[in-house]
Amino acid sequence: MRYENDRPIYLQVIEDISRRLIQGELALGEKLPSVREMAVQYQINPNTASRVYKEMESRGLCYTKRGMGTFITEDSGMIKTSQSEMAENCLDTFLQGMQAIGIDLDEMIQLLRERYAKEEL
Incomplete structure (x- = not known):
């Protein structure tokens, strides 16, 4: 995993684990690696791994x-909440970027439709 310098590593690891959970790579109730195993897996300090948990x-x-x-939690509602939070973060970043370059809502929607159509191929 490549880490971004502008965000804490522990948050990036949480996002990766959350993404894997949302995508079904990790199952509800699944045992997570020990703190030491996680530190090795993500190439982070064990204290950072402990903070992640x-x-x-x-x-x-x-x-x-x-x-x-x-x-992992067995509450599927928590997974849905995590998915919603991640979607909100993606949207915030997208909207801020588009507004910064002067793209209005109609243009954003058109660009999204065009890009989505390309991705469906």
Whole structure:
């Protein structure tokens, strides 16, 4: 994984795990790697990996069973919430970029339709 310099690494790892969950690569209730395993997998400091799990747990995306490890939430509603949040972030970035170059709503919609049509091929 390539990290962006302008955003904290732990947030980028959370986004990657959330994306994998939304896309079905990770299943509800699935056991996540240990903190050390995650640190190796993502090439991050173990303290950063620990922060990832703490933040995910505070968001309701995972839970810890003492002595057993950390698991993906079994609440499908939390996955839907995460998907909605990620979509909102994508839209915010898109809208800010388009507004910065002077594209109005009608032009945005037309550009989206054209691009979407190309992607469906």
